[in-house]
Amino acid sequence: METDEGSRRVLPFQLQFDKPLASQVKMAEWNPEKDLLAMVTEDSKVVLHRFNWQRLWTISPGKCITSLCWRPDGKVVVLGLEDGTVSLHESFIIRIYSSLISLG
Template identity: 85%
Template sequence: PEKDLLAMVTDDSKVLLHRFNWQRLWTISPGKCITSICWSPDGKIVALGTEDGFVLLHDVENGKMLRSIKSHDVAIICLNWAEDEPLSRTDKEDLLSYEDRTTRFFPPAPVMPRIGGLNSGDTGLADENEEAIQAFSSASCQRFNILCTGDKDGCICFSIFGIFPIGKININKVPIHVQSSGKRTSYRLQDVSISKVI
């Protein structure tokens, strides 16, 4: 995102948010071992991947946890939040114009009741902090985006706005077919590591 903010994770899994002039805005201790970190495209949410397969979504303004979602069985080693590209003027002219007017005709959806015995956000369905839900909704839904999370076993999960799961693939189990000189050969990945160069 185009902000003057720097999010960091310490060795003891504290998450710190600083301005570039080193002014500390907040520090949180999620209570889990953080293995990856990623900004939402609009810069309003920080996604954290944990050693036990959870994705934690935190509000950049105050550090509050907006969601805790169990999406993997092992450590999440990479996160990437991809946003759709804005349409060019010619592309926009080719599409039909549509305005979403559902809020004019329908009341807001009811909040799921809290299930006794579970911590807030454990299921991804209930959250006692209604303000956090509203902040998350208004912050992330400006443009369509998908959070991609990858674990150490090669499983990649995809979720719209980081909260609605839409797919999962294990890249270790997907064969790669190559045709050369009339012969078809299949390969499989034996080891997965992901690097992101900035």
């Protein structure tokens, strides 16, 4: 949303920096409690960044990721995979917290 105030343009936000990723972002979710952004790329990788763009980790579950969300306390990111598997990953270390496998 841009507005003109005389000859001056006013923007609601100012771009601080522009950082590319190796692959297009398919979905992203802000952490509800911390300065974290989880992103799923077109090549089905999950990348976790801080607001200053420091990368904490990248994982590749080996299957297409269909959904992404955070646990309300922000400590775990949840992935839904194309085969019905749900995997939970801790936000500050690269390890699977839990995994639920679809039997149907």
